[in-house]
Amino acid sequence: MIKKSTPKERRIILKHADDPNYSNKIDCYLKNGGYSVLKKAFAMKPEDIGEEVLKSGVRGRGGAGFPAGMKWKFLDRKSGKPIYLICNADESEPGTFKDRQIMYKDPHQLIEGMMIAAYAIQAKQSFIYIRAEFFEGARILERAIEEAKEKNLCGDNILGSSFCCDLVVHRGAGAYICGEETGLIESLEGKRPNPRIKPPYFPAVLGLYQCPTIVNNVETLCNVKHILEMGGDEFAKLGKPNNTGTRIWCVSGHVKKPGYYEFECGALTLGEMIYDVCGGLLPGRSLKAVIPGGSSSKILRADERFTGKLKDGTEFDWGIDDIPLDFDGPASAGSMSGSGGIIIMDDTVDMVEAMANINAFYAHESCGQCTPCREGSLWMRKITKRMCSGHAREEDADLLLSVANQIEGRTICAFGEAASWPTQSFIAKFRDEFELKAKNDHSKPTLQLI
C-alpha cells in the first residue's frame, strides 16, 4: 500500500495517518492539536452540536449513507432511559479497509469524535464494536482509551465539564452480520447477532438493552470532530450538496496502485481514480467491470452507458469512467457507493468464478434467521460452485436470478439485498458468460430426486 498522498487527495480524516513522524500515542495526538475540539464542545450546548452536524449534511460512512444529524434527531429522548452510543468498527464488507487505517494509526481521533458525539446525544456509556480479526486494533484502542482516561479526556467528569462517558472496546467473534447495526446490538448484549425486525426495533428508539441508541461508523464519528472544528456550514462546503465532506475510497483489484485514498466527495471520477490515482490497469489488460461500493453493491460493466437524470434535474450520459465518486454518482449508475470499497476487475476475471466467490461469502455469513436469505444464499452458492466445477446448466442463469429475486425485499435485514444484488447484477450484465459456461461444459449434473 502506498503511503504518499496522491495528487488531488484531500486528507482530513487521514491527515496524519501515514506521516512517518506520527504515532498513535496520545502525546503525538495532543501535540497536533488533538482534543481541542472536545474542549470546544463542552463550551457548547449538546443540542447545538447536533445542529452543526445536521447543517454539515454529513452522511453515514457505514454503507447506507443516511444523514447522521437526522439520525441523531430520531433519538427518543422522552423515554427517560439511558442513551447509548456505539461505534460500528466491524468493517468486514469485502473490499473495504478504511476504518482500520483510522483505528490503527489515529485512534485518538476516533475517541475524540466519539466523546463529542456522546456529549451531543448525552450518552453516558459508549462502545466500540470492533471486528474480531482486528486483534491489534482492539489493543491499540484499549491503550488509547487508557491514555485518554489518564488525561481525563474520557470517563468521569471529562475536562471538568461534569459530563461523564465511559468507553468500552468490545470485540466481535468473527461474523460479518455483526456489522448490521441491530445484529451488532444483539451481539453486544451477549447474544447471537440475529438482526432485529424493524419496526419496532429502530436503534434510536429501542436499541441496546431496549434503550435509545445511536450506531455510527468509525469514519462518520471522526467526521463529527471535524464538523465541530470547522462548523457545520463550512464542512458542508466540502464536496457537493447532498454529498458533503471527504470520503476514503478503498481501491482493490487489478490496478497498479491499489490502496485507500481520501478525496472530497465528487472531486474525481471513477476513471480518474483508476487511471490517475491508482496508476491504471496492469500492462496489457483492459477494464472489464467495477464493483463500486463493497461486494454488496451492484457490479458495473466497463462498456455500459449510464443515462438518466440527477436529483437536481440535470441529465447525464456517462461511461464507466465518468461516474463521479460521491454518494449520488454510483447510485445514479444503478449501484451504490456503499462502504467505499471499489473493486476493479480486468479482462482476466471469469465472472462466474467471481460470482461464486461472492456467493460463498454471503452463504457463509448469513445469520440464518430468515428463510429467504438463509436458504437462498446457500442455494446460489451451490449453483455457482457447481457451475465452476464443470457442471453448469443452461437454465442456471435464470435460476440464479430467480433465487436472488426471491430474496430481495423479503428479509429481516439488508443482508438480503447485499446477498441478492451481486447475483442480480452479474446476471444482468454478464449473462453471456453464465450461459457460455453451460455450453462449454460436457458433463451435466445428474438430477437428484427431491
Next chain:
Amino acid sequence: MGSNGNTSSITINLNGNDVDVPAGINLVEAAAIHGTEVPHYCYHPQLSVAGNCRMCLVEMGNPMRDRGTGEPILDENGVQKIGWIPKPVIGCGTNVTPGMHIKTESSMVTDSREGIMEFLLVNHPLDCPICDQAGECRLQEFATDYGRGYSRYVERKNVKPKRTRLGPRVTLDDERCILCSRCIRFCQEVVDDDVLGFVDRGSFSTLTCFPGKELSNNYSLNTVDLCPVGALTSTDFRFKMRVWFLKESPGICTESSAGSNILVSSREGVIHRITPRRNDSVNDSWMADSGRELYKSVTNEKRLLTSSVESQKCDLSSAINSAVTFLQDKKLGIVGSCHSSLEEQYLLTKLAKTTKAKKFLRGHFGDDDGILVSADRTPNLRGTLVTGFSTKYPTDDLTEISEAIDKKSISTLLVVGEDLFNSGLTPDQLKGVSIIYIGTHENATSSRANVVLPSLTSFEKSGSFINRSFRLQKFKQAVPGPAGLLPDLHIIASFLNALDQEKEQTSDIVSIWKQLSKSSTNPLHKIKYTDIPQDGIQLDSTRWSDLDFVEKKAMHFSPRKLNKVTQN
C-alpha cells in the same frame, strides 16, 4: 386478545373491503377475524414476534398525507390516495392503524409465499411418510397451497443430525427444523428456562441445547406441540400413532387447581396422548408435562375394577345396597374430595344433609411453579366451597376425624377417593369404624373398607371443575369406563334415592345443574350446564376472599391475599 368492549375498534381495508378490527392487533390476527388466513410459521399469538419465517408477507399501504402540511393527498375522485409500500411487509410484525390497506391476495403476495415455500423445502428431507407430524404439519399444508409442485433444486441437500436427545421427553430431528425459533422463545418467555439455541450460521444453523443443559423442564413437551413441523417429537409418542386416527375430546387437567384446558386423544377407547387446548384466560396454549402423564393411571394396575363387600367381590347394585345400610348409621361421617367434579360434590353435600353426616375434607398441596402447576394439587377445591360441602379451607390431613372418633361421634365413614391412613389416622383409631370407599384406585383405605365401590376417572365421565381463579370449566368424557362401572354421580344418586324415597334424585348432569343453579346467593345462579362455554365462565368469588388460598401468582392468576405459608 382481550375481552370485547375494552379495546377500541378501527377500520382498515382488507383486500378491497372496509372492515372493523380491534386496534393494536397485527395483520395476521386482523385478517383471521375476517376469515382470511395469512399463512405463518414463526408467529405464535402467545410468544414474542420473531418475524423470521417470512411466510406471512402481505402487501400494505397507508393513506397518503402531504409531508409538509399533513393534509391528505386526494386522487381525482377526491378519495385519499394510498401509498403502497413497494416491498411486502410481515403480517405478524405489523400492527393495524386506522385506514391501513392490506392485500393478502395479490401477485406480489402469492409470489412471496411461493418463494418462501420453495426455500423452506430445498433443504427439507423427504420424511413425510415416516414423520409423526404428517397430517398436522403446516409445511405439508402450505406446500399444497403454495408449493410449485416440482423442484428446481438439483443440488445436494444439507445433512443434519436426525435424532438428537434434547431432554428426557423430547427428541429433535434437525433436518426437519425450519428454524422458526418458537421452541426457543417458549422456553425463554413462558418457562424462563433458557436452554435452547441455534449454533452455526446460515442454512447450517442447527437447534441444540446450550452446553451442559438439557430440555428437561416440566413444560418441555409444549415445544413439540408448537413446533410447526415434525422436528420436535415426543420421545414417548414418536412413531406410535398416526394422528389422523385420533379422536379428540376437550378435558381439564386434574393435576392442580390451575385447570389447564386439554385435549384428550384416543383411538377405540384407548387414550394415546394429552395435549393442551388453548384458553387465553387460563393456560394460553400450554400445559405441564406432568399433566400429560395422568391418563396412564386409567390402566394402572391399582385400578379398582370390581365392587366388593367385606372383601368379597359382588355386583355393583348389591354393593350399593349394603352401602346404604351402613349409611343409615346416625354417627356417619363423609369424607369428600377436591378431586370430585362439582356435580359430585353437590350430590355428596346433599347426601350429607339427608343423612345428617359430618363432612370432612382434605387438601393436597405441593410446590407452586408459578406457571401451570399450582400449590393446590387438586382440580376442584373451590367446588367444595361453591357447593357448600365445605366452608373453610382444608388442611392436608384428616386429623379432625380422630377427634370425632375419640368423642365417639363417628362410627361409619363414607370416603371418596382419599386414603385415611396417609391423612393422619391410624388403623387403631379406625378399628371400630365401618368404611365405605368410593374411588378409582386401590389404597390402604379401600383395602380396609367394608364396602368398595369402584368409580370412573375424569377421562371416563363428564362434569365441571372450578379452578384457582374461580373459573368454572367443563370436561367431557373421552373414553368409556371399564365394563360394569358407573360414575360416582350414579352411585351417590342411588344412595339418595334409597335413603329418601320421596324425592327422586337424578344422576343426569343437566338436571343436577337445574338444582345447582337455583339459589340466588350462589355464584352458579342461573347458569345452565349446556350454556357453559368451552373456555369456561368466571365466577364471582368475593364470598371467599378471606380464605387463605395457597396458590402463588402465576399465569393468568394473581392471589388476592398472600398466603401465610408462602410469606415466610
